[in-house]
Amino acid sequence: MNSKKETIVCFCEDVTEDEIVNAIKQGFTRPVDIKNYLRPGMGPCQGRGCASQIIKLIRQVTGLPPESILPLLNRPPITPVPIGVLSKITKQEGMKR
């Protein structure tokens, strides 16, 4: 059973399955709550690797039907973009800069 403790769900922020299961048992039963509390999904991949795993764990621990679990929102930019590139975007019509 020890192997389960060390199973990493979020590689970016080093969050383990055990930590997430504990959080769900404490009452953090939405993906967004778990993200805010333990930070899975806040690293460079923005939850691409762990979001579905988190939903699966919530379903396993709470027994909630999967369609009732709201997935994590995607936040722009979809992939990490360097500051230098973004700062060179020129003013376009309708933009307030």
Added chain:
Amino acid sequence: MKKRAEVVIIGGGVIGCAIAYNLAKDGVNVVVLEKRHLASGASGRCGGMIWAKWYPIETSEVMARVGNMTLNRFANLEEELETSIEYNIENTIACIKAGEEKECEPEIRELERYFDTRLEFLEPQEIKKRAPYIGVDNYESFGGYLHAGTILRASANPFLTVYALANTARRLGTTIYTDTEVTGIIVENEKVKGVQTSKGDIQTNIVVDAAGAWSADVARMAAGLKIPTRPHGEEAIVTEPLKPLQYFPGISEAWGRQTKSGQILLGEETFPEQASSYSIETTLDFLPRISEYLMQLFPSFGNINILRQWAGTQDITPDELPILGEVDEVDGLILACGFTGGFCLSQAVGEIITDIILEKDKNPDIAEALSLNRFEKKYREFPGRWYYMGVHKKIKAF
């Protein structure tokens, strides 16, 4: 769902949870109602900065006391709640542009006086020496004031703070209902009698409006009470983690800090013409604009990635001061709203509102200066920010 409570708090953000915690500590039976999840509004979208805010108008003495109260309480909060909220004292250099120094000088002196401290002035050359990554040359800089090692500039993780306050309040007997929307406030003979929610009614004689951006809507449920708060947007970005920067530069255009994980957080209030909106959607304009600020602040950081952007909405009053305490029109309705920078003030507000509810009367001058009565009735319909009308000077970034 509970049928009765001594106090019902509407809003499960940092303000609502701080009030619940302080009341529960005094043995009051509290219910907190939250429309979505804890810290789902401005609390979970803020920068987590704990700064001395002060206001160059007649209320500054009062606000300095509120500021001192909140800074000291935050400094001891981890010990009090017996859990980590990632409280950290920051080292920052408040950069001042050439030409602005005359305007800033009296404000700096006032800040030093109110908070009994002394800020060191750094010449541009000295800033370059101490923090070579700061783009001093991009600013025609006059220099900067060093905030180091004092509780005047600190930060905490807002999520952990809200969860810690909520969990401690729960341990002390508070009930928190999430996913529970308030649909009405029952008022009979100008007295609060209860709250109607999407999950049933609760009887109570005291209701606290801590609904943040939605505070005016909640107040209107209490016999149509009008309060001059309106939603006010902010946007922010976060970068990938960097090594710790020894000093973080402060500029007046944006707020920012480096988090414990090493990421740079930078945010800005949206323009006033976009401000009156509940929208928490991010805008495309913001990314290039904030990247430009970042490039000016840190000219060598062009290759650092921005991971994500988000937006939030808080509520603002015409004079940018919160509205706290009882109202004449409805007995039992307590306001705790109108914060711009509510995370900062939350710990003082928890204490002040608890004192008002329990009639301890410890801070009568604060309660009076921040009451709804400071607005004449004709101004309760939000006339726009007073400083645009030349009454209120724009608050600086310190």
